Amino acid sequence: xxxxxxxxxxxxxxxxxxxxxxxxLPLGVLRMAASLLHWVVEDAxxxxxxxxxxxAVTPLAHSLQALQVNELPRPRKGSREDIPLxxxxxxxxxxxxxxxxxxxxxxxxxxxxxxxxALVQAAHDAAIPVWPLAGASSLTLAVAAGGLNxxxxxxxxxxxxxxxxxxxxxxxxxxxSRRLVQTQLLIETPYRNAALAAALWAxxxxxxxxxxxCGLTQPRGWCRTATVAQWRxxxxxxPDTLPAVFALLAA
Amino acid sequence: xxxxxxxxxxxxxxxxxxxxxxxxLPLGVLRMAASLLHWVVEDAxxxxxxxxxxxAVTPLAHSLQALQVNELPRPRKGSREDIPLxxxxxxxxxxxxxxxxxxxxxxxxxxxxxxxxALVQAAHDAAIPVWPLAGASSLTLAVAAGGLNxxxxxxxxxxxxxxxxxxxxxxxxxxxSRRLVQTQLLIETPYRNAALAAALWAxxxxxxxxxxxCGLTQPRGWCRTATVAQWRxxxxxxPDTLPAVFALLAA
Numbered sequence: 001x002x003x004x005x006x007x008x009x010x011x012x013x014x015x016x017x018x019x020x021x022x023x024x025l026p027l028g029v030l031r032m033a034a035s036l037l038h039w040v041v042e043d044a045x046x047x048x049x050x051x052x053x054x055x056a057v058t059p060l061a062h063s064l065q066a067l068q069v070n071e072l073p074r075p076r077k078g079s080r081e082d083i084p085l086x087x088x089x090x091x092x093x094x095x096x097x098x099x100x101x102x103x104x105x106x107x108x109x110x111x112x113x114x115x116x117x118a119l120v121q122a123a124h125d126a127a128i129p130v131w132p133l134a135g136a137s138s139l140t141l142a143v144a145a146g147g148l149n150x151x152x153x154x155x156x157x158x159x160x161x162x163x164x165x166x167x168x169x170x171x172x173x174x175x176x177s178r179r180l181v182q183t184q185l186l187i188e189t190p191y192r193n194a195a196l197a198a199a200l201w202a203x204x205x206x207x208x209x210x211x212x213x214c215g216l217t218q219p220r221g222w223c224r225t226a227t228v229a230q231w232r233x234x235x236x237x238x239p240d241t242l243p244a245v246f247a248l249l250a251a
Numbered sequence: 252x253x254x255x256x257x258x259x260x261x262x263x264x265x266x267x268x269x270x271x272x273x274x275x276l277p278l279g280v281l282r283m284a285a286s287l288l289h290w291v292v293e294d295a296x297x298x299x300x301x302x303x304x305x306x307a308v309t310p311l312a313h314s315l316q317a318l319q320v321n322e323l324p325r326p327r328k329g330s331r332e333d334i335p336l337x338x339x340x341x342x343x344x345x346x347x348x349x350x351x352x353x354x355x356x357x358x359x360x361x362x363x364x365x366x367x368x369a370l371v372q373a374a375h376d377a378a379i380p381v382w383p384l385a386g387a388s389s390l391t392l393a394v395a396a397g398g399l400n401x402x403x404x405x406x407x408x409x410x411x412x413x414x415x416x417x418x419x420x421x422x423x424x425x426x427x428s429r430r431l432v433q434t435q436l437l438i439e440t441p442y443r444n445a446a447l448a449a450a451l452w453a454x455x456x457x458x459x460x461x462x463x464x465c466g467l468t469q470p471r472g473w474c475r476t477a478t479v480a481q482w483r484x485x486x487x488x489x490p491d492t493l494p495a496v497f498a499l500l501a502a
Contacts (some may be wrong), residue, residue: 112401116395120397130398131396135385136386137391140391144388147372152406152408152432153403154403154406157403157452182405
């Protein structure tokens, strides 16, 4: 019997630990995470801190020192090409011996706007069962909170840094949103939240609706949806330390 | 002080109740739901059954009989046009009096592939704070579990029923996936899962990767990713009672 690759949800606070663990993750998920010996994670130090938080809720089956925590190899340019296939195979070795492996990213679900997909793909290719444990993604929470179109939406990641390229990309996304009646979701590194918001007001049409969801599940969080014209009249103070999800729907 | 519109996640089992509540929803969310008096829901009977399940975990602050449970008005064609604006205003009345309202759909997050977005929109328009509680959506769980592109993905809802129209739409989505390197997510009514799967094998290119996630968070659930050529060689037995999410990524 093969072990499984279990996709373990993380909190959405990026380790700020200002949300109570039991408020944001199911108890069953915390217990399952507490039982695992083998981990593949984005960052070993942060993963151990997360497991320590879990240990305060439900006892860990293995001491933090005993845990086998491996980091995901980092491809040079977000591509899988550079990583030799044997690297994935080595990481999946415990499952081949019948033991479950936990895959964890820095926030939310592994492989969703986060690394991990290549390992999941390798598990499918090796017929190792993959199973996601129930947890939140800031992207779908933002869709729910925005009240824009939740029957058709796309997550498109980060915009280019260069101002002209970013404006061109935003116009493309607005056109796509209008054509498909599809909500477009973007994210940005927190310290660039204000710059992205300013670009939205500068580039998008006045009637396009924009939703901003900041610090989801966190005590300081907020979310608001308004037209670009309304946002221009009363621009928000964008926090530079809270993760934010931006959504737009063209009129 | 205005009350809030709290977006309350439901389980993903559509009331089958074969998953343990504490395995799929955070305890803090169950406690918050147990404290609410005012609800707006997709289906009142199912909502009361859900709250009864919650009451077995954490005591309800109000008896089931005392709860104020209103159903979302159903527009004729998924459009908000038919619903008079006053209907949303009436549903939001408790928040105007300072009391929180819970919004609940039949599965997962309200407003994500489910009704509820129009009420959320009305709350934003009325400056009533909207706040999503942490919960899973089958769509982002399926993205994580599929191992396809999780840096760019789109949920496009249901395909047309008519075979020719469905094939044309699938070809469009495959072309879109190839052009944007974007995972495309589809859903179907469970009893049509097998028909949709057959259409995927018939229409898509052999090298396109297809991920199927059935019964997520449920004991009988499974998920698997393979190329269309591989699926054709070993077609899956599609359950006709478990909800499934289909994802494709063109080669």
